[in-house]
Amino acid sequence: MKKIIKSLLSKFNFKIIKLGKYNFFVFENFIFKYYDHYKKFNFIQIGANDGISNDPLNYFLNKNFKNISGHLFEPDKEYFYQLSQNYKNHKNLNLYNYAIHNSLKKTFLYKVDSPKKNKLPIFLRGVG
8 A cells, every 4th residue: 555655646746755763743743854865944824923933844944044935915004014024034935915815806804802812822823
């Protein structure tokens, strides 16, 4: 079965990379292992928020500046401003204050009220 899966993946130019001794997938481990193996990392992040809160890329991006490029999208103006401040020294990151949708050109963005944020769990910053 393993041979069949590897063969199928190779047709699409994908490879299986061993992530270590653990049997569960941890995204942060994956990106560090990927970078160690390929010495580069290119990505797109949709819903980048402030670049810190609940962000699996933040620690990685602040540890590795070389050979990394990315496109980060955040539609909320407040979070986008914080995102741009948090990544202002990362010249290979392109930041966009846009939402992504397959057909709509304009829509509403609903989010948790700012005054309520301090009384609610931090993960609600990413709810919109």
